[in-house]
Every structure is written in structure tokens, then in C-alpha cells.
Amino acid sequence: MTSHLGNVDRVRRNFLTTTASGLGMAALRAMLNHDGVLSSNTALAAGGDAMAPTNPSTFKPPHFAPRAKNCIFLFQAGAPSHLDLYDPKPKLNELDGKPLPKETLEKVRFAFIKKDEAVLLGSPRKWSKHGECGMDFSDFLPNLATCADDILMVRSMWSEQFNHHPGQLLLSCGRATFGLPTMGSWLTYGLGNESQNLPGYVVLTTGRGSSGGASLWSSGFLPSHYAGVLFRNQGEPVLNLSNPSGLPPELQRRGLDTLRTLNETRFQEINDPEIVSRIASYELAFRMQSAAPELIDLNGESKETLEAYGIDRAQHPQATGRGHVANAHLSYSRNCLLARRMVERGVRFVNVIYEAWDQHSSLDADLRYNTWVVDQPITALLKDLKQRGLLESTLVVWGAEFGRTPLGENRAGRESNTGRDHHPFSFSMWMAGGGIKGGQVYGESDEIGWGVAKDPVHMNDFHATLLNLFGLEHLKLTHRYQGRDFRLTDVGGKVINRWLA
Numbered sequence: 001m002t003s004h005l006g007n008v009d010r011v012r013r014n015f016l017t018t019t020a021s022g023l024g025m026a027a028l029r030a031m032l033n034h035d036g037v038l039s040s041n042t043a044l045a046a047g048g049d050a051m052a053p054t055n056p057s058t059f060k061p062p063h064f065a066p067r068a069k070n071c072i073f074l075f076q077a078g079a080p081s082h083l084d085l086y087d088p089k090p091k092l093n094e095l096d097g098k099p100l101p102k103e104t105l106e107k108v109r110f111a112f113i114k115k116d117e118a119v120l121l122g123s124p125r126k127w128s129k130h131g132e133c134g135m136d137f138s139d140f141l142p143n144l145a146t147c148a149d150d151i152l153m154v155r156s157m158w159s160e161q162f163n164h165h166p167g168q169l170l171l172s173c174g175r176a177t178f179g180l181p182t183m184g185s186w187l188t189y190g191l192g193n194e195s196q197n198l199p200g201y202v203v204l205t206t207g208r209g210s211s212g213g214a215s216l217w218s219s220g221f222l223p224s225h226y227a228g229v230l231f232r233n234q235g236e237p238v239l240n241l242s243n244p245s246g247l248p249p250e251l252q253r254r255g256l257d258t259l260r261t262l263n264e265t266r267f268q269e270i271n272d273p274e275i276v277s278r279i280a281s282y283e284l285a286f287r288m289q290s291a292a293p294e295l296i297d298l299n300g301e302s303k304e305t306l307e308a309y310g311i312d313r314a315q316h317p318q319a320t321g322r323g324h325v326a327n328a329h330l331s332y333s334r335n336c337l338l339a340r341r342m343v344e345r346g347v348r349f350v351n352v353i354y355e356a357w358d359q360h361s362s363l364d365a366d367l368r369y370n371t372w373v374v375d376q377p378i379t380a381l382l383k384d385l386k387q388r389g390l391l392e393s394t395l396v397v398w399g400a401e402f403g404r405t406p407l408g409e410n411r412a413g414r415e416s417n418t419g420r421d422h423h424p425f426s427f428s429m430w431m432a433g434g435g436i437k438g439g440q441v442y443g444e445s446d447e448i449g450w451g452v453a454k455d456p457v458h459m460n461d462f463h464a465t466l467l468n469l470f471g472l473e474h475l476k477l478t479h480r481y482q483g484r485d486f487r488l489t490d491v492g493g494k495v496i497n498r499w500l501a
Contacts (some may be wrong), residue, residue: 049494060294062471067435121408156443167401184349193344395434403427460493
């Protein structure tokens, strides 16, 4: 009798620890699927009884037919002066040295300008029209001007943020808040990656480094696999990519297989999506050991291509200012060529960052150097992509966190009116390729470049249109976090159909 009761107890315990917990696990799985936690990082195994990790880079179908497959975002951190590059203002030159009405400045915040003594600052730039479309460019961008008919110039961007880091977060993440995914993270999360041997999201930097740092290529609350991978300008492109001396590849492979088994076992226990990211990162790093050195080796490029990008060009005789850092001209040329090589190999999003444009003083001299650094390689990139048939599917964007004031800066301790302060109320960006209708100017700023006069474009409108080009409906690309669905255009945004080819 005792033995029989003991068997009954054991059966009861087994039921409670298997069937009951299984029912609980099924319920938990249903809730997690409903919340979007499992949908992109886990899948039911063939038997249907356990969850098995799936590669987060796996291709995911878009919501509708895409125009673009890859994006190269040329981020000019620090904010170039649109008034000296893309948006000529004869009236501003007429009013040079004159103050604005007090009511205009009454509720405006500046980073450094002293309102009571501020006066308008005209531009010494010479302007001319280019291409069949007759687009205006200043004399600081003679090479880029030859691509006018491929470019959509937007002169009516605006933002709420007037300082660098908040403005860069808004541009990159859709809101000026820490902990959010960036554009590249949302794209790779929504579509996966075409390349099996390189990351879906790569960051290339030149110069001092942006104010926002790594927060501008973070995956935020998305799994860490979707974060941007920073490539270095010297040595190994990614730290610790090479094997230690004496470690043969077959032994490394066996070690990775053992790690994968342990991680998969742990995943079965706790279903943490970060374990999936860890597995994918180890495997990607292994494949990158052969792919990355081949990527950064430019010996296979023709002499004509290297010269077009300015890979070995001499330093500018008037190199000056914050953009003149560690041979920035060579680094930027190389990064533009690497960006083309990356999209050729399937990298979804390449962020090319040059921090050089925060010109509160010495605007004319510093802007001359900065534009010289970027004008040749960016033009070579556009023409190279077009010649190779890649521009149609590659969206190229030039952008920054805001523009510069039509007022001259008069900060104490500096020579007055030789630079411009931060200006979010109206500024310019441009795009080319990837389904964009080139050869057009969209929107207008007012006659002095202070505010938007026609067709305002908020950063979230830009984000919504970018996602649309990739076949993604911005209202549907969401991720549930902290009890609600987040998106890149979290608080607004509309698709601008006139931009689309």
C-alpha cells in the first residue's frame, strides 16, 4: 500500500512539474508573442514543443515592394551652414549687419548668441545654377553640383532641438531621448541583412567624433544584434577580430560550437532574446575574419577609382579648424569608398560620420576646408554607384541635426559675426538614389533663411519617407517595450509622396 501511494505521489508531482508548467509556458509564450517579444527573435522548433533561436539577420519581407535596398547616410555632425552651401539668400546679404525685430527673438533660445546685440550675417559665397533642373549650389561645392539632376534638395527641414546631442538623437532615433533604436537598427530589425559575412549596420567615422557618440548607433531596446558596428580607421576594422597567435581555425570552430550549444541550452531555459544576439554575434565575428580584411583591402580598385575618391590626395594648403584632424581628408575619402564596397556586399545601412561643422567662428575659412574634404569623395560615391547600377537601389542621404543662424554669433570672448549659431527652425538636407525623384528642390525657407515658408518637413516626416522607400509602413514597424508599441516615427511623421520617383 505504501509503495502504491508513493507511486501516485510521484505521478502527481510529475504532472505538476511537466504538464502544468508546460501549460504555463504555453500561456507565457502566447502573451510574449502578443507583445511582440518572440516574433522576431525566436521561432517554434520543428516539433512545436520548444522554442529554438533563429538568426536575427534572417531576411524579413517588407510590407510592400521597396524602392531601396541599402542606405548610405552621410552625417555631417555639428551642422553645416545651409545658408552658405544650398540655400542662397540675396535678401540676407542686403540686410547684413542689421538687427531682427525684437518680437522675432522674444521667445527664441540660442546656444550662444546674445539677443540684444545680434545682427544678421550675409554670406560671401558665389552661387550658380547647375544641371537641367537649375539647382543652386555655392562655389564651395563645385563637384557635387555636377550631380544636381540626381539630387532631391530639401530646404524646409525643421526641428525642435537647438543643441547638438538632443538634435542628433532626434535625427537618428526619432526622438531626443536616450535608449531608443537608431534608423539603421530599425531598418535591420524590419528587413534583416542581405550579407551573411558582414554586419547589417556599419558606422564609419572621421574627425573628432560626434557629440552623441555611440548613442547615435545604438539598438536601444531592440536586441543588441541590431546595433551599428563601429569600424576603425586604422589596424583591424573591429577590435579583437583576429585570432590570438597559435589558435588554429579548427580549434576556434570547436570552441564556438561548444559555446553555441551552451547558449542554446540556456535559451531553452529562459528564452532571453539577448542570447540569440550573442549566438549571432559570435558566428558573424567568425565569418568576418575573412570578409572584413577583404572588404578594407583597396588593392583591387582601379587607379581611376582611387583618384576619383581622392584616396591619396595631398592636404589642402589652407587646412584649418576643427575639421582638420588626423588627415580627415584621407579618412573621409576612404570611408566613402568603403561605403560603396559595403553596399555591394549587402550591408543594409552605412553611417559615414564627419564631425567638423560646428562653426561658431571662422566660418568662411573652416567651411572652405570642410567642404573640400567631402566634396570630391561624395561626388565620386554618387557617380560610382550610378555607373555600377547601384544608385537606383541605394539611398544616399546628406544630413545633420540642424542648420546655422542667419544671425552672426556674438559670443563674449570671440570675434563677433565671423560664425553662426545653432538653428533648428529651417535648414537643408539632400537625398539621391534609392527611389528618390532627383533634380528637384522641395520646400522653401523665408527670405533670410530664418523659418520655413513653404512645405515644412519635420525629422519624423523624413523618417516615415525613408522607411517607405524600403517598403516599410512606418506605422506598422513597431516593437513592444514597457507595455506599449514604439516606432521610429513614435510621435508623428508622414510620408512625403512628392519625393518618390
